[in-house]
Amino acid sequence: MEFRIIALDMDGTLLDAAGQIPDSFWPVLEELRSRGVAVAPASGRQLATLRAIFPGDTFIAENGTCVFHEGEVVSTTLLDAATVHSVIDAAAGLDMDLVVCTPTVAHHLPGISAATEAELAKYYHSRQETxxxxxxxxxxxxxxxxxxxxxxxxxxxxxxxxxxxxxxxxGAHWVDIMAAGAGKGRALTALAEAMGVGKHQIAAFGDYLNDLELLQAAGTAWAMENAHPDIKAIAHHIAPPNTEAGVVTVLRDLLRQ
Structure with a gap:
């Protein structure tokens, strides 16, 4: 195993069709950690949500705008106020619900739709009506x-x-807005620098457009079989789909090498 960091997107990548981490992943995670490999969820999900579903001390949350390592938030990237206000105003005229995210709490308007409520329950464990x-x-x-x-x-x-x-x-139903330059790729590079890890020692897995820079920041990149065509186009390898525990399959193969 040549890798020191393995970054894993969650939805559509590690998580199965039911939005759960496959049971077969846990022994693989234990083996990777025993070999000194840092396994980092890299997700658009909130830090509080990731910490609730994934045991660990390294997280790339909120599409890279919040990085957590060894017990503390080590990096946040703020949006400028003018952009925030402009998007809030624009959202009022669109058929959508808007979530305004801080490092600890996600804010949304009262009276959100049932569909939005169901989505927020999955992705934002710490939230409030504002x-x-x-x-x-x-x-x-x-x-x-x-x-x-x-x-x-x-x-x-x-x-x-x-x-x-x-x-x-x-995602099929989500658009995320971050500061210019912010993203999973920048966060992964910063994490690697903090750990003294070279690009050739980084692997990453992803499936959607917000994973593009994450895969580009890794020395070796896997797109899932179910990935967006643009993600498959820039990946080094294609993993089996998330519905077949594709991440687990690839990681097991790597551990045997």
Whole structure:
């Protein structure tokens, strides 16, 4: 095993069709850690949510805008206030619900749809209703959810509202907005530098457009069989789909080498 860091996207990558970590992953994780490999979830999910579902001390949360290592938040990347206000205003005219994320709490308006409520229950364990989203400070990410096609229906308008930010389609129904330069790739590079790890010692797995820079930051990158075509195009390898525990299959093979 030549890798020192293995970064794993969660939804559509490590998690199965039911949104759960496969039982077969846990002994693989134990073996990797026994060999000194840091296994880091790298997700659009909130830090509180990741810590609730994944035992560990290294996390790349909120699409890289919040990095946690060895018991503390070691990096946050704030959005500028003008971008935050512009997106909040734009979201009011779109068929979507907006989540305004700080390192510890996700804020949303009262009266969200049942579909949004179900999504937030999965991704944001620490959240609160806030009447005026403009009042939220220390914003690290904005997340827009639509029941329609996010890439076609809300991405163009959000990109127009935040031309100087990093706007990415993070799922079929989600668009995330971070500060320019922020993202999973930048976070992974910073983590590797802090640990004294070279790019050739990093592996990463992903499936969607917000994983593009994550895979590019790794010396060896796997796209899932179920991945977006643009992610498959830049990956070094293709892993079996998440519905077949593809990450576990690849990691087992690596451990045998």
């Amino acid at each position: 009447e005026d989203l403009h009042s939220v400070t220390d914003v690290i990410k904005l997340a827009g959810f639509t029941t329609g096609d996010a890439e076609r229906e809300i991405y163009p308008a959000l990109l127009d509202a935040a031309p100087d930010a990093n706007v990415v389609v993070s």
